Amino acid sequence: xxxxxxxxxxxxxxxxxxxxxxxxxxVLAPRDARGQPPAYDLLLAGGTVIDGTGAxxxxxxxxxxxxxxxxxxxxxxxxxxxxVVDVTGQVVAPGFWDNHAHLVTLPEHPLAENFxxxxxxxxxxPLHSQAQPFPMDAYRARVRMAPNVGLFAGHxxxxxxxxxxxxxxxxxAELAWMRALVDSSxxxxxxxxSTGLEYVPAAYASVDEVAALAEVAARYGGIYVTHLRDExxxxxxxxxxxxxxxxxxxxxxxxxxxxxxxxxxxxWSGRILALLxxxxxxxxxVAVDVYPYTAYSTYSDLMxxxxxxxxxxxxxxxxVADPATRARLVQEMRVRFxxxxxxxxxxxxxxxxASDPALGGKTLADYLSARGRPLxxxxxxxxxxxxxxxxxxxxxxxxxxxxxxxxxxxxPGTMVETDGDLxxxxxxxxxxxxxxxxxxxxxxxxxxxxxxxxxxxxxxxxSVPAQWLGVRDRGTLAAGQHADVVVLNATTVxxxxxxxxPHQWPVGVSMVAVNGTVVFxxxxxxxxxxxxxxxxxxxx
Ligand SMILES: [Zn+2]
Numbered sequence: 001x002x003x004x005x006x007x008x009x010x011x012x013x014x015x016x017x018x019x020x021x022x023x024x025x026x027v028l029a030p031r032d033a034r035g036q037p038p039a040y041d042l043l044l045a046g047g048t049v050i051d052g053t054g055a056x057x058x059x060x061x062x063x064x065x066x067x068x069x070x071x072x073x074x075x076x077x078x079x080x081x082x083x084v085v086d087v088t089g090q091v092v093a094p095g096f097w098d099n100h101a102h103l104v105t106l107p108e109h110p111l112a113e114n115f116x117x118x119x120x121x122x123x124x125x126p127l128h129s130q131a132q133p134f135p136m137d138a139y140r141a142r143v144r145m146a147p148n149v150g151l152f153a154g155h156x157x158x159x160x161x162x163x164x165x166x167x168x169x170x171x172x173a174e175l176a177w178m179r180a181l182v183d184s185s186x187x188x189x190x191x192x193x194s195t196g197l198e199y200v201p202a203a204y205a206s207v208d209e210v211a212a213l214a215e216v217a218a219r220y221g222g223i224y225v226t227h228l229r230d231e232x233x234x235x236x237x238x239x240x241x242x243x244x245x246x247x248x249x250x251x252x253x254x255x256x257x258x259x260x261x262x263x264x265x266x267x268w269s270g271r272i273l274a275l276l277x278x279x280x281x282x283x284x285x286v287a288v289d290v291y292p293y294t295a296y297s298t299y300s301d302l303m304x305x306x307x308x309x310x311x312x313x314x315x316x317x318x319x320v321a322d323p324a325t326r327a328r329l330v331q332e333m334r335v336r337f338x339x340x341x342x343x344x345x346x347x348x349x350x351x352x353x354a355s356d357p358a359l360g361g362k363t364l365a366d367y368l369s370a371r372g373r374p375l376x377x378x379x380x381x382x383x384x385x386x387x388x389x390x391x392x393x394x395x396x397x398x399x400x401x402x403x404x405x406x407x408x409x410x411x412p413g414t415m416v417e418t419d420g421d422l423x424x425x426x427x428x429x430x431x432x433x434x435x436x437x438x439x440x441x442x443x444x445x446x447x448x449x450x451x452x453x454x455x456x457x458x459x460x461x462x463s464v465p466a467q468w469l470g471v472r473d474r475g476t477l478a479a480g481q482h483a484d485v486v487v488l489n490a491t492t493v494x495x496x497x498x499x500x501x502p503h504q505w506p507v508g509v510s511m512v513a514v515n516g517t518v519v520f521x522x523x524x525x526x527x528x529x530x531x532x533x534x535x536x537x538x539x540x
Contacts, residue, residue, distance in 0.1 A: 153181070
């Protein structure tokens with residue numbers, strides 16, 4: 001009996017507590033639906049989630065609060081979201097990572113619309129041939145943009161700043177200055193060192209020079225990213241050189257826009273992939289990325305041997321004016337033409353010709369026909385020299401074989417990129433890759449040709465590059481990740497831009513969010529600029 005009262009009292013207290021809780025539930029529940037602060041800022045409801053890890057698709061809701069994903073699960077409470085978007089029947093995936101694009105004009109094109117409309121939320125900007133922002137700190141403080149952006153220390157900019165366009169090795173003092181500029185860029189957040197060894201003046205750099213600069217980036221945990229010295233007949237040696245830089249500087253290496261150009265080399269993808277595999281088997285960290293087109297785009301310089309372009313336009317004109325030098329040049333260029341482009345003048349298409357803008361979109365065959373010249377490689381070489389003397393051009397070079405492109409895309413771990421530019425809709429004659437690379441992979445390689453499953457393609461566009469760069473809080477759809485998200489229709493997503501009519505938006509992407517903020521929806525950019533500059537994720 002002596003125990004009964006306390007027990008009863010405890011029972012009464014428990015009952016009171018239960019009543020009280022029940023009352024709170026009764027009081028709170030309706031109010032929560034009526035206007036308590038919502039639990040989610042955005043709920044993407046009922047979509048088919050492809051989470052970027054390679055896991056099979058599943059139906060689930062994706063809930064976002066602020067800049068983060070907070071839940072990925074079926075049946076999340078719609079009543080608790082500030083905004084619900086029903087995405088039933090559509091794919092919800094992490095935003096895509098473009099491994100290489102040209103962002104020199106980012107301050108003038110902060111929306112990066114031609115990238116974002118492809119579902120891209122993060123753009124890496126290794127600066128093969130272009131100026132790098134410097135000081136990077138000031139640039140990062142000043143520039144706002146829709147997608148996330150990763151910057152690199154650019155060898156071409158650094159070498160030009162120290163040595164101009166001179167065709168020689170740096171002195172010890174010049175090399176020290178170049179190393180200091182790499183060091184400064186890395187200290188300001190660069191993700192690694194990038195080179196464009198096919199271009200002047202980087203083409204004049206030896207592997208020793210590149211390795212000496214790469215070592216500085218390696219100390220910070222940076223990676224080495226390269227546009228190979230040669231993507232044509234010398235592509236295997238160029239890859240060997242890249243691997244050597246990685247070994248000497250003890251750092252991961254990445255080949256941007258892996259390809260094999262020139263009709264003479266078509267079919268070499270097997271040898272290239274075998275070389276990469278043997279390096280990986282030997283313990284090297286090697287990554288590659290690809291854009292899904294059989295034409296590349298670059299300066300007309302590429303059709304010329306580097307020695308003739310040394311020291312700029314005036315020096316080029318002087319050399320060409322000398323009959324013996326010109327004869328040697330013509331002879332080399334006849335061999336070089338099918339090694340770089342295709343095997344006919346029609347394989348070179350003009351993109352931007354400052355001296356004659358009307359040529360945009362036409363081919364070298366059109367150019368020769370209009371002047372009553374024969375459609376031969378010899379005539380094409382003479383025309384290239386004439387055009388170079390007038391300032392050169394940016395061209396589209398139809399010089400790859402789709403079987404090689406797909407072999408590279410199919411290889412395990414290959415990532416995707418655009419190699420695109422920030423374009424103004426309707427202006428100029430850009431390569432269609434600027435508008436269509438990612439939707440093209442999803443349409444052509446995934447849906448039509450079955451080269452990759454949709455899950456595998458999304459993985460290569462998202463978590464594979466994030467992991468490669470050591471970025472842990474992006475690249476998948478999971479609670480805690482930054483809310484970089486794309487919504488698309490897997491049965492209709494496609495590129496529409498062509499070499500003839502490049503200014504066409506892709507179709508099938510209906511929403512893109514960066515850091516939780518919607519930047520593209522329906523058929524329009526929202527104008528929001530929530531992009532962040534990526535921080536290095538790899539440990540030194
Ligand atoms: Zn490049």
